[in-house]
Amino acid sequence: MIKLYLILFLSTALSADDRFKGCYKTIFSTQTYNVSWTTSEQCINECKTRYYRYAMVQNARSCYCGNYLGEEVNNTLSCDQICDGFCDNVTDVFATGNLVPGPPEEVKLTNVTDSSAHISWKPPKSYTKINGYVIKATVIHTYANYIPNSPEWSYLNDTFSTKIILLPATKYNVTLCALSPDGCGAPFSRVIETEVREPENPPESPNIIKRDGDRMEIELSETSNSNGPITSYLVIVFNDDSQQIFQEDSLKSYYEAKREGINYYITAELKPENIQRRFIVGDKNYYGKYYNAPLETNVHYSIIIGLVSTLNGKTKRAFSSLKHTDTDGTEEFIEVSGDSPAVIIGLSVAIGLLSFMFIAGIIGFIILKSRVTTRRQRLSENQELTLQGPMIEVENNGYIPEEEHTKVSYYRDLKQKVRTIPYNQLKVEPTNLLGIGRFGRVNSGSIYENSTLIPVAVYSIQDKKLSADDKKNMLRDLDVLIKTRKHDNVIALVGTCETSQMVFVVLEYVSMNLKDLLLGSRDSLPGKFSNMTENQALDIAINVAKGMSHLASNKIIHKQLCARNVMVANGFIPKISGYGLSQFYSHNNLPDYTRWTAMEVFKGQAHNLKSDVWSFGCLLWEICVLGGTPYGNFSNNEIPERIIKGLRLPQMQYFSDELYQFMLSCWQIDMDERPDFDVLLESLQTFQENSLIPCLSFNLYPNFQYEQFYPDMEIAVRPVF
Ligand SMILES: *[C@@H]1O[C@H](CO)[C@@H](O)[C@H](O)[C@H]1NC(C)=O
Ligand SMILES: *[C@@H]1O[C@H](CO)[C@@H](O)[C@H](O)[C@H]1NC(C)=O
Ligand SMILES: *[C@@H]1O[C@H](CO)[C@@H](O)[C@H](O)[C@H]1NC(C)=O
Ligand SMILES: *[C@@H]1O[C@H](CO)[C@@H](O)[C@H](O)[C@H]1NC(C)=O
Ligand SMILES: *[C@@H]1O[C@H](CO)[C@@H](O)[C@H](O)[C@H]1NC(C)=O
Ligand SMILES: *[C@@H]1O[C@H](CO)[C@@H](O)[C@H](O)[C@H]1NC(C)=O
Secondary structure, three states, X not given: OHHHHHHHHHHHHOOHHHHEEEEEEOOOOOOEEOOOOOOHHHHHHHHHHOOOOEEEEEOOOEEEEEOOOOOEOOOOHHHHOOOOOOOOOEEEEEEOOOOOOOOOEEEEEEOOOOOEEEEEEEOOOOOOOOOEEEEEEEEEEOOOXXXXXXXXXXXXXXXXXXXXXXXXXXXXXXXXXXXXXXEEOOOEEEEEEOOOOOOOOOOOOXXXXXXXXXXXXXXXXXXXXOOOOOOEEEEEEEEOOOOOOOOHHHOOEHHHHHXXXXXXXXXXXXXXXXXXXXXXXXXXXXXXXXXXXXXXXXXXXXXXXXXXEEEOOEEEEEEOOOEEEOOOOOEEEEEEEOOOOOOEEEOOOOHHHHHHHHHHHHHHHHHHHHHHHHHHHHHHHHOOOOOOOOOOOOOOOOOOOOOOOOOOOHHHHHHOOOOEOOHHHEEEEEEEEEEEEOOEEEEEEEEEEOXXXXXXXXXXXXXXXXXXXXXXXHHHHHHHHHHHOOOOOEOOEEEEEEOOOOEEEEEEOOOOEHHHHHHHOEOOOOOEOEOOOHHHHHHHHHHHHHHHHHHHHXXXXXXXXXXXXXXXXXXXXXXXXXXXXXXXXXXXXOEOOHHHOOHHHHOOOOOOHHHXXXXXXXXXXXXXXXXXXXXXXXXXXXXXXXXHOOOOOOOOOOEOHHHXXXXXXXXXXXXXXXXXXXXXXXHHHHHHHOOOOOOEOOEOOOOOOOOOOOHHHHEOOOOOO
């Protein structure tokens, strides 16, 4: 009884009366559903399942569903209550409770490969506003031996197809929803499974335990594979004395190989669970459908192990490298073919066996070559970052001291740390050029993030057209940005986007630079010579120091720190820019850094973290004098010699002695005596907290003069790029 009451209560909780919105003029633009209905509730439910916001009942005869209210009908008596058919051409409108769009229509998930799937769709039937679309691929099952991410992609509302990049042999629940201001709409969902890919690691060569007449005892080891299941292992006998080349495609059983004159064959197929550690080649049993034929005595054999990975009718295989053995089973020499194509190491070469080595070399070369080719193909399919052209080994460089060892796979690893922005999600404004960098133009643009468009700076690089040297430099500069990692006071690398021709490097966009902000703050409020407060100026210095400390902790040397290279986002938040790929300037605005350069650099030493501290001292001075030109009374060519002879920036009447001493410490000749950025940051914070003795004062005094700003002295005469 109680239960019944409860149900009754629940079902009446949101009755038609509660949902009644009022009387409206009927709109016939929306779709009409002439459903067989008896109550308003039924009409409401019909419209709700169709993802409409409103159910409209006209003249107690027809039920319409729609997303927009028409013109409200006022002052008619009948609208004081539900019309129930007594008013002509007026509908009673009910809210269905649904706010979000329906599922996208005509969704097609096609061309599912080992690395991607294509998805296309049409807008949902019912919506009021669509900001964009969100695709999510939730991993349901994978063979990967790590926990993979379930990726998510967002698109603008004019995108109706895309290619999503996925892991191989992985089952995903792919969902697609239309994003509205009220949240994500009803999702379309489908489960797909990507194809198996060639095994990640080739199996290890077996250990030959002993060779005994027509038998050979070998030891096998298991292999791991993230690219698909391990279906079985093949044991392949290879006749070393025949001068044949091992070709995966001509692998046969013993009898077939014999008939066709092929001197290698599959002698056993072992299920992974049956992989006993020891296996006897030539024991005359059948393994799978293969006869394990006895070996011929006095013939040299090698054993190759094949890994078979089959999923949904597709099979991929990988093979161990050749390992030659003598008739008695002792290993003569080993040719290692590591996963890295570049590494081939010959070991223990016996002089009498040079011919052996020659054959092995050819075989190894062929195996490697096919591997490299398939790898290349795979990479270009995935459009991996900067791997479109030949792989470039990146060497140690001046930016990053004590660089960790750079490997060939380095950029592949790095790429995982960079957000990949789908091309159709990136809008470049071709007419709004922000500047020119060494490798291309930088335009303003926008990307879609968390259902809002955010402005970005887009560096367009014609990757294919770069010379090898430029490409190397470009990678290095990109690498510097990637290594920087996110920090509030450093311009962020948002991500990269690639097409077959171009690499787009997407950076955080801030339009104001510190130099302009400082010069713009020169203003005479009553009793003041700046509209910026001393505290704001110190805040900027402190936050630049935080950003520099972050760069230093990532072992990045900036080399060009000055106010022009610091951008200022809303609320006086400085963001360091002008290093790595974040260097770009308008044509007639190429900075000359002479006035910020450390003494040792003039003497020919390389830049280091302490030369950045020197530049920071100059920048601090620049902030305190509101954008004045350092050493404004000397020309650019005089500066190096004067600095070496002891010239330093002067103390102003409005700096405290402590603040000036602190600046001087940044310009010590002995680099060890200059503070590092952490110490520097602490000192600046102490200055700021000490309100008793202000270190800086923008109070006007008699005969005050701004430090001169000479644009020509800060701009390079010859083009830098
Ligand atoms: C809906 O059905 C009712 C009665 O069955 C009919 O009078 C009305 O004309 C129909 N409306 C439409 C738009 O088909
Ligand atoms: C309907 O009534 C509302 C307030 O009750 C009023 O603001 C609005 O102007 C009226 N509209 C018409 C068409 O009379
Ligand atoms: C109701 O709508 C019909 C068709 O749109 C029209 O012919 C009729 O005159 C309208 N009646 C009133 C009272 O407005
Ligand atoms: C899907 O694959 C087929 C055949 O491989 C190709 O013709 C077609 O263009 C592909 N479709 C898309 C959308 O990539
Ligand atoms: C798509 O987005 C734009 C910009 O936000 C908006 O003006 C337009 O109405 C949207 N389109 C749809 C179908 O919602
Ligand atoms: C896939 O995701 C949708 C939406 O979240 C969910 O309704 C559906 O049950 C999921 N399917 C599977 C097989 O997990």
